[in-house]
Amino acid sequence: xxxxxxxxxxxxxxxxxxxxxxxxxxxxxxxxxxxxxxxxxxxxxxxxxxxxxxxxxxxxxxxxxxxxxxxxxxxxxxxxxxxxxxxxxxxxxxxxxxxxxxxxxxxxxxxxxxxxxxxxxxxxxxxxxxxxxxxxxxxxxxxxxxxxxxxxxxxxxxxxxxxxxxxxxxxxxxxxxxxxxxxxxxxxxxxxxxxxxxxxxxxxxxxxxxxxxxxxxxxxxxxxxxxxxxxxxxxxxxxxxxxxxxxxxxxxxxxxxxxxxxxxxxxxxxxxxxxxxxxxxxxxxxxxxxxxxxxxxxxxxxxxxxxxxxxxxxxxxxxxxxxxxxxxxxxxxxxxxxxxxxxxxxxxxxxxxxxxxxxxxxxxxxxxxxxxxxxxxxxxxxxxxxxxxxxxxxxxxxxxxxxxxxxxxxxxxxxxxxxxxxxxxxxxxxxxxxxxxxxxxxx
Amino acid sequence: xxxxxxxxxxxxxxxxxxxxxxxxxxxxxxxxxxxxxxxxxxxxxxxxxxxxxxxxxxxxxxxxxxxxxxxxxxxxxxxxxxxxxxxxxxxxxxxxxxxxxxxxxxxxxxxxxxxxxxxxxxxxxxxxxxxxxxxxxxxxxxxxxxxxxxxxxxxxxxxxxxxxxxxxxxxxxxxxxxxxxxxxxxxxxxxxxxxxxxxxxxxxxxxxxxxxxxxxxxxxxxxxxxxxxxxxxxxxxxxxxxxxxxxxxxxxxxxxxxxxxxxxxx
Numbered sequence: 001x002x003x004x005x006x007x008x009x010x011x012x013x014x015x016x017x018x019x020x021x022x023x024x025x026x027x028x029x030x031x032x033x034x035x036x037x038x039x040x041x042x043x044x045x046x047x048x049x050x051x052x053x054x055x056x057x058x059x060x061x062x063x064x065x066x067x068x069x070x071x072x073x074x075x076x077x078x079x080x081x082x083x084x085x086x087x088x089x090x091x092x093x094x095x096x097x098x099x100x101x102x103x104x105x106x107x108x109x110x111x112x113x114x115x116x117x118x119x120x121x122x123x124x125x126x127x128x129x130x131x132x133x134x135x136x137x138x139x140x141x142x143x144x145x146x147x148x149x150x151x152x153x154x155x156x157x158x159x160x161x162x163x164x165x166x167x168x169x170x171x172x173x174x175x176x177x178x179x180x181x182x183x184x185x186x187x188x189x190x191x192x193x194x195x196x197x198x199x200x201x202x203x204x205x206x207x208x209x210x211x212x213x214x215x216x217x218x219x220x221x222x223x224x225x226x227x228x229x230x231x232x233x234x235x236x237x238x239x240x241x242x243x244x245x246x247x248x249x250x251x252x253x254x255x256x257x258x259x260x261x262x263x264x265x266x267x268x269x270x271x272x273x274x275x276x277x278x279x280x281x282x283x284x285x286x287x288x289x290x291x292x293x294x295x296x297x298x299x300x301x302x303x304x305x306x307x308x309x310x311x312x313x314x315x316x317x318x319x320x321x322x323x324x325x326x327x328x329x330x331x332x333x334x335x336x337x338x339x340x341x342x343x344x345x346x347x348x349x350x351x352x353x354x355x356x357x358x359x360x361x362x363x364x365x366x367x368x369x370x371x372x373x374x375x376x377x378x379x380x381x382x383x384x385x386x387x388x389x390x391x392x393x394x395x396x397x398x399x400x401x402x403x404x405x406x407x408x409x410x411x412x413x414x415x416x417x418x419x420x421x422x423x424x425x426x427x428x429x430x431x432x433x434x435x436x437x438x439x440x441x442x443x
Numbered sequence: 444x445x446x447x448x449x450x451x452x453x454x455x456x457x458x459x460x461x462x463x464x465x466x467x468x469x470x471x472x473x474x475x476x477x478x479x480x481x482x483x484x485x486x487x488x489x490x491x492x493x494x495x496x497x498x499x500x501x502x503x504x505x506x507x508x509x510x511x512x513x514x515x516x517x518x519x520x521x522x523x524x525x526x527x528x529x530x531x532x533x534x535x536x537x538x539x540x541x542x543x544x545x546x547x548x549x550x551x552x553x554x555x556x557x558x559x560x561x562x563x564x565x566x567x568x569x570x571x572x573x574x575x576x577x578x579x580x581x582x583x584x585x586x587x588x589x590x591x592x593x594x595x596x597x598x599x600x601x602x603x604x605x606x607x608x609x610x611x612x613x614x615x616x617x618x619x620x621x622x623x624x625x626x627x628x629x630x631x632x633x634x635x636x637x638x639x640x641x642x643x644x645x646x647x648x649x650x651x652x653x654x655x656x657x658x659x660x661x662x663x664x665x666x667x668x669x670x671x672x673x674x675x676x677x678x679x680x681x682x683x684x685x686x687x688x689x690x691x692x693x694x695x696x697x698x699x700x701x702x703x704x705x706x707x708x709x
Contacts, residue, residue: 177600179614270678273616290601294681302603 004045004138005065006336007093008100009072010057013111016088018301022282023080026051027251028128034075035132043071046136048129048143050104052121053166053281053300054111059101061138065093098142098336099329105146106153108321111304112166114159117193119150137408142332149328156324159317167198167247169303170277171205174245177275177296182206187243188228189236189257190250191218194279198247199226210239214250240265246276248284256284266292277303344410345394347419352390356382446500449493450552456486457521457548461541468538471607476534483521483541490518490548509702512573514551517544519581527585531621535611539588546696547584550703568646572639575632580695582629583667586622587692590685593618597682619681622688623674630667633695637664656701659694666691 011020026034031049038047044060058076062068069091077085092100103109105122126143129135154160178184184207188195191213199209199222209228212235213219219230231239240246240261250256276297278285283299290297360378364370400409463479494514524540527533592612599609637660670687673679
């Protein structure tokens with residue numbers, strides 16, 4: 001019997017191509033329902049799901065991680081409507097899972113090392129799980145810790161220097177195609193966080209911004225902040241004809257810029273060079289658009305090759321970030337281990353036995369008539385007293401661990417009886433007996 | 444003696460500079476690029492000394508015949524490139540321009556015993572004809588190098604191979620408009636060159652028939668005309684313009700080779 005185990009099952013830009021990731025991407029409004037459905041399977045006790053352009057990951061805590069991971073895999077396969085998903089999935093458990101979420105939040109696992117958006121995305125995922133009531137004590141502590149680690153990494157290493165994101169990389173690519181972006185017309189399709197990040201960079205480079213969005217209001221807000229113009233989708237073809245660079249980042253599940261639209265656009269713009277960057281998952285732009293002459297289309301995965309240069313410069317910073325993460329993982333793990341029931345029971349019995357035996361050792365020399373046989377009987381009596389005294393507390397403890405406050409209960413016991421003193425009880429013979437007793441269920 | 448020496452020195456320096464530019468383009472060591480440019484500068488100095496010595500010793504004007512013309516043209520290409528380097532970050536283009544320069548320069552040394560231009564041709568029109576053609580070829584040679592760089596850059600961008608070479612080459616759009624500008628400069632020069640050529644040939648008593656060299660000259664003209672007008676009329680730009688430019692320059696080279704061979708035959 002042990003406490004809940006944390007594990008993660010998922011896929012990311014490292015293991016799965018864009019075609020697979022976009023099939024799995026979960027719309028924000030559907031997340032709550034999905035989280036609850038996952039817990040309703042009964043195989044996992046807590047869960048947080050992170051779904052971004054570059055990853056879809058199910059974090060969960062379960063008393064039976066094997067069962068839990070099977071449920072998570074089934075759920076993912078169902079979402080992707082695909083049976084060959086396993087090849088793209090990775091799974092980590094225990095300390096490795098904790099290390100993984102710390103690294104993800106610190107952007108060490110991001111396509112663009114050090115990009116600032118991921119922390120916000122992880123926070124959103126956790127908030128959603130809290131709202132859905134699927135983030136329990138274990139995952140809450142784990143994610144809170146992940147946020148602290150991410151902040152430490154950002155402030156203690158230079159990994160975030162220059163604050164590069166996918167949007168920055170897109171702008172960098174635009175500069176490599178057009179030279180100076182000054183005076184160039186850049187069309188932002190979608191007015192979300194990614195569009196805003198791009199707008200910031202592009203405005204600094206002197207580009208002329210046009211923000212096109214389903215809701216004109218949001219487009220206007222973003223456009224006003226960066227001295228751009230706002231448009232709705234009615235103007236899509238006209239704006240595509242005028243733009244030099246298009247950066248698309250809508251949440252649309254279908255292609256926004258289709259092959260048909262581009263066919264007329266390419267003619268109307270007389271084949272002027274055009275760079276389209278699709279940073280949306282699921283994609284916004286039909287990949288066939290990239291086949292037009294003088295039209296260059298990049299999706300999120302293809303942007304990675306652009307970012308490699310920036311990554312090299314940050315690798316050194318990443319090393320010290322990894323050290324911070326590993327230190328924090330050890331700390332978290334020692335806390336989590338303290339939650340485990342078996343070592344606690346073993347330690348508790350050892351502590352009680354130690355007291356009984358020490359007292360026996362002190363009294364025995366004064367009882368001259370005591371034969372070896374009598375002494376053995378006394379030792380047996382001591383064991384029996386320990387067992388009787390501990391029976392009720394241990395039964396309660398075992399019950400308590402299965403409930404939500406189990407962690408706190410275990411923690412309290414370890415503190416009350418000073419069980420974390422450092423002498424590992426498992427190494428001493430009595431503990432071994434106790435462990436066997438526990439294993440046999442002789443409580 | 445000095446003529447031969449400076450010729451060989453310039454040819455050697457061009458070769459080494461070209462090789463260094465090539466290695467620089469592929470590997471990207473900034474130092475190599477700088478050394479290549481220095482060597483190219485040294486080659487141009489040797490080249491100019493060669494032109495001066497040739498004039499002093501042989502009394503050959505830089506535009507006297509096809510050999511001098513090639514020697515002058517190649518020097519101007521290298522100088523034009525070095526001047527452009529001061530304005531743009533185009534060091535990688537050296538890998539394309541230096542070989543072109545070297546080729547034309549070697550063409551100048553191909554045949555040392557060229558017969559003098561026949562008396563009737565030595566009219567006032569001849570220097571004009573030779574002069575505009577020299578400048579035209581310089582513009583087209585630079586346009587050719589830019590177009591080649593464009594095609595390489597375009598295919599790298601399409602294949603999403605944005606590694607070292609892509610980073611070192613100038614931006615795609617810059618190459619496109621630079622190539623267009625160079626063709627815009629070269630085209631009227633070529634037009635004047637062809638017209639004056641026809642007039643000179645007529646004075647020579649040649650039939651205004653169509654020999655190979657005139658035909659290829661016309662072909663070059665058509666290609667460049669296509670690059671200019673189709674761009675404006677039908678939006679032919681980028682890749683198509685680059686290919687047209689390269690074909691046009693190839694024709695111009697064929698014309699020059701024809702002249703060298705004919706000069707030899709005379």
